[in-house]
Amino acid sequence: MSAFSLSSDGKLAITASETSSKNDFDYLVGNWNIRNRTLKEPLAGSGEWEEFDATQEFRQILVGLGNFDIFHTELGGKPFEGLTVRLFDPKTRLWTIYWADSNAGKLDDGKVGSFNGDEGEFFGREVVAGKDVIVKFHWDKRNPKTPIYSRAFSVDAGSTWEWNWYSKFSRR
Known part of the structure; x- marks a missing residue:
């Protein structure tokens, strides 16, 4: 999977996995039903x-x-409604994932990462509940007919993660 490190000024540096490719998200083409499970109050214990x-x-x-x-x-x-835009940079072999929704009406700053085989990890920064967090998206396509997306926040530079969103996909 992609790896991240923090520079001295707190910026994320993301490295692509060796297997990262523009075909990493091909399994998602089409229409899906999604069962979502979310923490009501992330980072509140x-x-x-x-x-x-x-x-x-x-x-x-x-x-x-x-x-x-x-x-x-x-x-x-x-x-x-939410809109996700994913763009692959063939030079770095990294994906950037952007999100916009009907509440905010603007694209976020994006999460960057790659797949290593059937699992992908993508990282970015956000302010959640007044706290500066590292956000991790995890995609699991070991079964491409029922992939799973999950999201976690870290307030301690990635030492620990609070998993707060799970989406289980099935074909429509």
């Missing part, structure tokens, strides 16, 4: 989870150097 269903449409763009998906669900009884 809470063990209270909520679950909800969503759907997703995924397609490739830029002759395979990119892809995007549209995520649909209801949150709090209101329609919610």
Whole structure:
């Protein structure tokens, strides 16, 4: 999987795995049902989870150097949409994953990483609950018919991780 290190000024340095390629996300092409499980209050020491269903449409763009998906669900009884854009840099063999949703209406700063075989890890920084965190996305495609996405936050430079989101995919 991709590895990260921190520079003296706290910036993330990400290294691609040897097997990283523009085909890493090909398994996601098509339409999906998603069962999501999220921590209600990340970084609050809470063990209270909520679950909800969503759907997703995924397609490739830029002759395979990119892809995007549209995520649909209801949150709090209101329609919610998310957009993920993934771009592959053939020089560095790193993917950058960007997210935008119907609440914020803008792309985030992106998470960077790669796959090593059937598992991928992607890292970035965010402020969550007033804390500067490293964010880790984990993709598991060991069974490409039922892939799993998960997300974790670290407040201690990656020494420990709080897993706070799991998405289990199945074909529509």
